Amino acid sequence: MAKATATKKKQQTRKPATKKPTAKKPEPKKPAPLAKSERVKLEKLAQDRWAKVTTNLRNRRRQAAADVIQYRYDVGLFAIELMEDRAKELGKKLYGDRTVEQLCEALNESSSTVHTCIKFSRKCDKKELDYFKTHEWPWRAVSSIVTVEDAKAYRQLKESFEQKKFKNTDELKEAAKAVNEQSKKDGTKSDRRGGSPTARSMIKAFNTSCGAIATKLMPNFMSIVKSFGKDSQKMEPDVAEEMAAEIKKGKKALDTLKKMVERTEALIAEVGI
Numbered sequence: 001m002a003k004a005t006a007t008k009k010k011q012q013t014r015k016p017a018t019k020k021p022t023a024k025k026p027e028p029k030k031p032a033p034l035a036k037s038e039r040v041k042l043e044k045l046a047q048d049r050w051a052k053v054t055t056n057l058r059n060r061r062r063q064a065a066a067d068v069i070q071y072r073y074d075v076g077l078f079a080i081e082l083m084e085d086r087a088k089e090l091g092k093k094l095y096g097d098r099t100v101e102q103l104c105e106a107l108n109e110s111s112s113t114v115h116t117c118i119k120f121s122r123k124c125d126k127k128e129l130d131y132f133k134t135h136e137w138p139w140r141a142v143s144s145i146v147t148v149e150d151a152k153a154y155r156q157l158k159e160s161f162e163q164k165k166f167k168n169t170d171e172l173k174e175a176a177k178a179v180n181e182q183s184k185k186d187g188t189k190s191d192r193r194g195g196s197p198t199a200r201s202m203i204k205a206f207n208t209s210c211g212a213i214a215t216k217l218m219p220n221f222m223s224i225v226k227s228f229g230k231d232s233q234k235m236e237p238d239v240a241e242e243m244a245a246e247i248k249k250g251k252k253a254l255d256t257l258k259k260m261v262e263r264t265e266a267l268i269a270e271v272g273i
Contacts, residue, residue, distance in 0.1 A: 066133040069142060072113075073129050076121030079103055079114055084270070116143045135162065144173040153179045221250060 034042070082099045100114050107114075123146050124132070132142055141161060148154045157175055166172045225247055232240040 062136055065136045065138065068139050069129065069133050069137065072117045072139055072142070073121055073124070075103070075107065075109070075114060076117035076119070079118050080121060113143075116146065120146045137161075138169055140169040141172050144169065144176045148176050148179055150179065150183050153183070225250075 079100060082103070086099060100111055100118075103109070104111050104114055120142060145154065145157055145161070148157060157172065157179065160166060160175075161172050166175065228243065228247065232243070235243070
């Protein structure tokens with residue numbers, strides 16, 4: 001018992017261990033301020049990199065948007081060609097549901113997308129295609145506007161989208177839907193007999209214009225060209241030169257018209273009219 005008490009006292013009189021002071025870590029040296037020339041050089045490098053990277057990304061975005069539009073257009077053209085070829089083979093009109101179904105399976109596309117591609121290819125020529133590609137239209141916007149049959153409404157929606165009057169493509173889609181619904185109510189898109197009154201009015205307008213060309217415009221043009229050699233001798237040189245230039249333009253227009261007439265005759269023959 002006495003031994004335990006002595007040990008306890010010895011432990012109580014023992015001095016607590018003192019901690020050794022830890023050496024302070026030296027503070028990191030602050031970098032010396034850059035000279036003005038060095039700072040300007042770094043800023044210039046940063047600006048150059050910014051311009052290079054953003055330009056590259058911008059070009060990639062532009063090309064990506066154009067590739068999507070071209071792809072959708074090509075899908076529509078291919079679908080139309082397939083349906084026309086099969087209609088010729090069968091010797092009768094083909095609605096193309098099976099053709100579209102097979103194309104969807106091959107391309108892993110939905111039928112609604114392929115049908116919209118067909119509308120796109122039928123509605124837009126190469127000039128309109130290039131317009132959408134150049135202006136970087138998203139496919140969602142294109143797929144909405146190509147459903148609009150009324151030509152005036154189509155132009156108005158197109159201009160409004162370009163002028164950013166729609167916040168997004170969803171608003172354009174809703175506007176196109178509203179226009180189509182109104183067209184149905186007004187009878188400007190279809191009627192009980194089927195078909196498109198807009199298309200019929202375009203054919204009538206074409207026939208009227210052709211009549212005017214054949215009975216008035218073309219005879220007048222031919223008469224002027226026929227007498228130009230004699231009449232030009234009495235004209236002022238600048239007037240004669242101006243008229244000659246216009247006649248050349250007329251000739252160029254006739255050459256283009258010849259090609260269009262040949263193509264139109266072939267299309268008329270294809271539909272059996």
